[in-house]
Amino acid sequence: METAFDQxxxxxxxxxxxxxxxxxxxxxxxxxxxxxxxxxIPRSAAGRRALCPRS
Incomplete structure (x- = not known):
């Protein structure tokens, strides 16, 4: 017990x-x-197209 207190x-x-x-x-x-x-902040249509272009 004493060693525990020393630590x-x-x-x-x-x-x-x-x-x-x-x-x-x-x-x-x-x-x-x-x-x-x-x-x-709503994304504009142009911003959505730039982020997710359709092929």
Missing amino acids: IERQGTPVDYSAELGRIVQSLTTLGERLKGRRA
Whole structure:
């Protein structure tokens, strides 16, 4: 049991990733909003033909 406590003491304090995770969540939220905005923009007929030309 004592060796387990010794190992915990040697590991030190855990790294706090909360700030980095907050930035990641914020970036993903922004990306999701931008994608939602892109889906709301209707494609013009010319744009659809350019993306999917018919043979």
